[in-house]
Amino acid sequence: MMNRTHVHCTVNGDEVDLLASDDTSLLDALRDELGLSSVKEGCGTGDCGACSITVDGALNCSCLMFAPEAEGRSIGTVEGIAQGDHLHPLQETFLEGAALQCGICTPGFLVAAKVLLDENPSPTETEIRYALAGNLCRCTGYDKIIHAVQEAAVQLSTSNGASK
Amino acid sequence: MTATEKPSAKYKYIGTRPVRHDGLDKVIGKARFAADLDLTGQLRGVMVRSPHAHAKILSIDTSTAEAMPGVKAVVTGADFPVIDPTDSTHDEAINNIARDEVLYNGHTVAAVAATTIAEARAAAAAVKVEYEVLPAVLSIDESLADGAPIANSTNRTLFTRDTEPSNIASVGPFQRGDVEAGFAAADVVVERTFTTKAVHQGYIEPHACVADVGQDGKATIWASSQGHFAVRSKTAAILGWGTDKIKVTPAEIGGGFGGKTTIYLEPIAVLLSQKAARPVKIVMTREEVLRATGPAPASKIHIKMGATNEGELTTIQGTLHYSNGSAKGYAALTGAMSIASYRFPNLDLMAIGTVDNTPKSAAYRAPSAPQAAFAIETLIDEIANELDMDPIDLRLKNAVVEGDPTAMGAPHPKIGFVETLQAIKDSEHYNSPVPDGVGRGFGTGFWFNIGEQSSATVNLNEDGTATVITGSPDIGGSRASMALMAAEELGLDVHSITPIVADTESVGFTDITEGSRATFATGMAVVNACRELIEQMTQRAAVMRGVDVDQVAWIDGAAIIEGPPSEGAEPLTIKEITGAAKMTGGPLTATASLNAAGAGPSFAAHLADVKVDEETGEVTILRYTAAQDAGTAIHPSYVEGQMQGGSAQGIGWALNEEYIYSGDGVMQNAGFLDYRMPVASDLPMIETIIVEVPNPSHPYGVRGVGETGIVPPIGTLANAIAAATGVRMSELPMSPPNVLKALNEK
Amino acid sequence: MATVHLQANHAAYTDGARKLEVHGATVGAVVDELAARFAGLGPLLREGSSVAIDGELQPKGTIYAAVAPDAEIHFLAPISGG
Numbered sequence: 008m009m010n011r012t013h014v015h016c017t018v019n020g021d022e023v024d025l026l027a028s029d030d031t032s033l034l035d036a037l038r039d040e041l042g043l044s045s046v047k048e049g050c051g052t053g054d055c056g057a058c059s060i061t062v063d064g065a066l067n068c069s070c071l072m073f074a075p076e077a078e079g080r081s082i083g084t085v086e087g088i089a090q091g092d093h094l095h096p097l098q099e100t101f102l103e104g105a106a107l108q109c110g111i112c113t114p115g116f117l118v119a120a121k122v123l124l125d126e127n128p129s130p131t132e133t134e135i136r137y138a139l140a141g142n143l144c145r146c147t148g149y150d151k152i153i154h155a156v157q158e159a160a161v162q163l164s165t166s167n168g169a170s171k
Numbered sequence: 172m173t174a175t176e177k178p179s180a181k182y183k184y185i186g187t188r189p190v191r192h193d194g195l196d197k198v199i200g201k202a203r204f205a206a207d208l209d210l211t212g213q214l215r216g217v218m219v220r221s222p223h224a225h226a227k228i229l230s231i232d233t234s235t236a237e238a239m240p241g242v243k244a245v246v247t248g249a250d251f252p253v254i255d256p257t258d259s260t261h262d263e264a265i266n267n268i269a270r271d272e273v274l275y276n277g278h279t280v281a282a283v284a285a286t287t288i289a290e291a292r293a294a295a296a297a298v299k300v301e302y303e304v305l306p307a308v309l310s311i312d313e314s315l316a317d318g319a320p321i322a323n324s325t326n327r328t329l330f331t332r333d334t335e336p337s338n339i340a341s342v343g344p345f346q347r348g349d350v351e352a353g354f355a356a357a358d359v360v361v362e363r364t365f366t367t368k369a370v371h372q373g374y375i376e377p378h379a380c381v382a383d384v385g386q387d388g389k390a391t392i393w394a395s396s397q398g399h400f401a402v403r404s405k406t407a408a409i410l411g412w413g414t415d416k417i418k419v420t421p422a423e424i425g426g427g428f429g430g431k432t433t434i435y436l437e438p439i440a441v442l443l444s445q446k447a448a449r450p451v452k453i454v455m456t457r458e459e460v461l462r463a464t465g466p467a468p469a470s471k472i473h474i475k476m477g478a479t480n481e482g483e484l485t486t487i488q489g490t491l492h493y494s495n496g497s498a499k500g501y502a503a504l505t506g507a508m509s510i511a512s513y514r515f516p517n518l519d520l521m522a523i524g525t526v527d528n529t530p531k532s533a534a535y536r537a538p539s540a541p542q543a544a545f546a547i548e549t550l551i552d553e554i555a556n557e558l559d560m561d562p563i564d565l566r567l568k569n570a571v572v573e574g575d576p577t578a579m580g581a582p583h584p585k586i587g588f589v590e591t592l593q594a595i596k597d598s599e600h601y602n603s604p605v606p607d608g609v610g611r612g613f614g615t616g617f618w619f620n621i622g623e624q625s626s627a628t629v630n631l632n633e634d635g636t637a638t639v640i641t642g643s644p645d646i647g648g649s650r651a652s653m654a655l656m657a658a659e660e661l662g663l664d665v666h667s668i669t670p671i672v673a674d675t676e677s678v679g680f681t682d683i684t685e686g687s688r689a690t691f692a693t694g695m696a697v698v699n700a701c702r703e704l705i706e707q708m709t710q711r712a713a714v715m716r717g718v719d720v721d722q723v724a725w726i727d728g729a730a731i732i733e734g735p736p737s738e739g740a741e742p743l744t745i746k747e748i749t750g751a752a753k754m755t756g757g758p759l760t761a762t763a764s765l766n767a768a769g770a771g772p773s774f775a776a777h778l779a780d781v782k783v784d785e786e787t788g789e790v791t792i793l794r795y796t797a798a799q800d801a802g803t804a805i806h807p808s809y810v811e812g813q814m815q816g817g818s819a820q821g822i823g824w825a826l827n828e829e830y831i832y833s834g835d836g837v838m839q840n841a842g843f844l845d846y847r848m849p850v851a852s853d854l855p856m857i858e859t860i861i862v863e864v865p866n867p868s869h870p871y872g873v874r875g876v877g878e879t880g881i882v883p884p885i886g887t888l889a890n891a892i893a894a895a896t897g898v899r900m901s902e903l904p905m906s907p908p909n910v911l912k913a914l915n916e917k
Numbered sequence: 918m919a920t921v922h923l924q925a926n927h928a929a930y931t932d933g934a935r936k937l938e939v940h941g942a943t944v945g946a947v948v949d950e951l952a953a954r955f956a957g958l959g960p961l962l963r964e965g966s967s968v969a970i971d972g973e974l975q976p977k978g979t980i981y982a983a984v985a986p987d988a989e990i991h992f993l994a995p996i997s998g999g
Contacts, residue, residue: 028289030289038207043200044200044203044207045199045200045201047204047206047375047376047425048206048377048454048457049375049376049377049457049843050457050842050843051456051457052457052842052843052844054842054843054844055375055457055843057375084200085198085199085200086199086200088199089199094198094199098198098199101194101198102190102191102194102195102198103190104808105188105191105648105808105809105811105812107194107197107198108646108647108648108809108812108816109374109375109376109423109424109425109426109646109647110193110194110196110197110198110202110423110425111204111374111375111376111423111425111426112375112425113197113198114200117198132856133852135851136851136852136854137851137852139850139851139852140850140851140852141850142850142851143375143843143848143850144375144851145372145373145374145375145426145428145816145819145820145848146426146647146812146816147812147815147816147819148815148816148818148819148849148854148857149819149849149850149851149854150815150854150856150857151808151811151812151815152851153851153856154856259964329926330926330927330929330961331929332929332930332957341926342926343924343925343926343994344925344926344928345924345925346925372999428999429998429999430999432997432999501994501995504926504994505994505996508994508996533999534997534998534999535999536999537998537999538997538998538999574972579924579991579993579994580922580924580991581922581969581972581974581991581993582972584972584973584974618998619996619998620998621977621996621997621998622974622976622977623976623977683997685997685998685999686996686997686998686999687998688998765976766976766977766978766979767976768973768974768975768976769973769974770974878998878999
């Protein structure tokens with residue numbers, strides 16, 4: 008049995024400690040050690056994006072990282088996107104716009120879309136499609152997802168404008 | 172389209188777009204899919220799979236594996252009851268775990284349960300299987316070749332009296348009229364052979380289950396499935412257990428599209444759990460999903476079609492070959508029967524299903540129809556071009572209406588094909604000019620839709636809210652539609668209604684969510700249960716007001732009293748009646764169940780604008796419009812979602828997806844990198860037009876919509892590519908290398 | 918006598934006959950008579966077919982539906998879906 012390494016990192020703003028074998032993926036560690044089941048294994052090879060997380064703000068596939076690589080890093084999952092019981096506009100527009108059916112890909116899409124809007128508050132449709140090209144959805148054909156991201160961008164820019 | 176759109180004048184709640192009840196959990200990451208469930212003390216199960224496409228199992232030595240650290244149970248095929256090959260359970264049982272013969276690369280031969288996944292995988296690798304490799308048959312042509320090896324020694328041809336082993340799974344001739352005379356009288360005749368490859372349903376969630384067998388011998392299973400009652404009955408049949416000894420709870424399901432109407436894990440998980448006396452969780456990897464679960468059949472379809480100069484499609488003749496993979500099925504018959512959209516007075520189709528050493532094929536959204544539609548819609552387009560006729564007008568001239576025969580001879584019920592064709596003809600897309608260098612293509616599709624058995628219980632809670640309990644796993648938003656139909660029936664705000672999908676012990680038997688049946692058949696059960704509740708509430712209102720029950724009318728969600736002594740009294744609301752239920756007779760609850768007849772077919776028509784890069788063969792879709800007859804759209808967002816999702820799957824099937832096999836039958840692209848499904852940057856917005864020709868057999872006119880959307884895209888895109896390049900594609904996928912090849916051969 | 922229309926795949930058991938006159942007050946009785954006349958046809962009709970009576974598709978598996986003396990019965994191949 009492989010040695011288990013002690014990993015100390017921040018997840019969704021909280022400091023955590025966990026034990027993981029050197030060959031355990033960060034995906035499995037987040038799910039099995041921390042109970043964050045929103046990160047899903049759709050493929051295990053970084054091709055579907057269902058395991059999308061942020062690592063120090065950058066979009067990553069957690070299935071392609073070993074758990075010890077999270078040492079000292081700040082990890083973000085969909086569980087950290089809402090502010091308490093206040094949903095992020097993306098979460099609201101996904102719900103209102105029926106941008107999910109089975110919902111298995113939804114956490115990954117929300118993480119990826121938030122990274123996009125944080126970096127590019129007014130993306131074009133093409134920019135949205137390419138930013139989300141690393142997330143597979145088999146249910147929706149992406150149409151309502153793109154609309155939801157567009158709508159969230161509008162809401163975010165409106166609220167940002169109002170607070171100026 | 173937003174959630175605030177006004178409903179139609181006809182209904183108060185039906186046609187609105189409330190946020191789905193399970194939606195919040197899905198956007199905050201709380202929704203529990205089968206792989207998210209963990210039971211105390213659970214073991215992880217791993218399958219041992221055959222590396223060979225076809226082999227005899229000479230021996231299996233599990234002794235090393237059993238002695239390895241953490242291993243608590245090992246099973247092989249010998250641990251399962253023997254099932255006779257003529258029994259309808261046989262093929263599915265063998266597909267779960269082989270006995271003497273492995274039939275495809277990836278076929279399960281044994282399984283191990285251990286305390287960690289790493290230990291289970293190590294032990295699985297230590298199971299020693301001795302094989303005698305047999306010659307494998309890997310395609311339709313190979314299955315049919317003279318002297319071909321027999322792919323599955325237990326296969327006998329269905330629908331014949333043949334008793335010899337055969338690579339023919341089933342045969343089905345369909346005939347009407349006189350094709351000889353029809354072709355002789357035809358002014359235009361076109362003919363072509365079309366080939367398609369196996370494609371996977373591509374659900375993002377791999378199969379997963381957790382099984383827990385108690386000391387009392389009862390199994391509790393959480394499963395990712397389109398039908399948990401079917402999980403129960405199939406598991407019971409394979410293990411030889413009573414269905415009362417198995418309880419199945421449906422987890423949220425991460426996509427199925429037909430691929431999760433069958434089972435691959437549960438019988439093994441149950442047996443491992445029983446042996447180990449601990450829960451066992453089994454989750455497939457993506458590679459296992461692609462290598463070893465059932466894809467949609469590969470096909471080889473030859474069609475000859477004849478028409479008059481006036482555009483009447485008079486004659487169709489052909490042979491449809493579909494591969495069922497490693498075991499028998501009737502995919503080819505279904506494909507032939509799906510040719511149901513045009514009158515064709517003279518018809519002669521032979522459907523032939525083959526067996527080979529690739530995974531046992533499974534259903535995929537309108538099973539077998541997309542392959543046939545590729546052929547039919549291409550040939551009709553060729554005829555339209557030859558006759559210089561508008562492709563929609565040609566179809567309007569031949570479109571089936573109520574009373575016209577289906578391939579099976581029985582007449583079509585009330586249908587909306589003409590209306591759906593007209594919807595595209597009237598659309599902004601169709602009436603916009605075709606840009607330079609762009610090809611525009613049109614195609615149509617049909618699916619029968621089914622009814623079958625459903626049960627529903629509706630409970631009125633003490634405070635006037637309601638719970639709607641059904642047994643149809645929600646794969647597309649059907650829970651929301653159940654709440655909408657209940658709201659409409661009861662006159663209760665849809666936000667006061669909570670719909671749930673209950674386990675096999677908490678709701679009556681309900682057939683699989685497939686065949687586009689949930690909103691139709693389970694919806695009917697919900698409506699019937701609500702109507703019974705209205706009867707009950709009417710009686711309670713009579714008691715509360717001291718009148719005869721004949722004096723009570725139920726109007727707009729309240730009990731109105733007519734006649735003395737309470738005439739003019741305020742209507743009694745649901746809240747008042749439920750609040751007094753204890754005093755008027757007890758809890759208000761109703762259950763309804765049915766075997767639904769009258770499922771209405773759904774027709775679709777699609778239009779696509781494409782650009783073809785003649786240097787690379789890449790096809791880019793610039794604009795896509797899908798029209799489909801929903802009967803009545805209970806929740807329009809979810810109807811649109813089905814249309815868009817089906818379109819995207821059909822587009823992937825058309826342009827890029829395929830199973831690639833090595834010469835020895837090993838799938839080469841068993842991962843999402845090389846099994847290339849459409850991503851967001853591959854597609855444009857998918858415009859939707861919902862047509863509503865209500866189905867007279869459903870209280871709200873519902874037609875199932877889940878499946879038809881996948882049928883038109885292949886023909887639509889093939890026709891668009893032909894318009895753009897002059898080249899008729901007859902081989903799928905229409906991927907860049909294949910398009911380039913066809914362009915070069917022009 | 919009801920008129921029964923069989924699919925071509927049923928015809929393998931009836932020496933090619935696709936249209937038959939059959940007695941029976943219910944679908945079940947019609948199936949029983951066909952099963953008695955043609956060896957091997959029974960299981961296929963009972964398990965493998967849907968039924969339409971005078972053009973109206975019946976719930977799958979039903980055998981008790983009434984059959985009028987001059988009814989047209991179609992036995993249809995099974996369709997499920999995905």
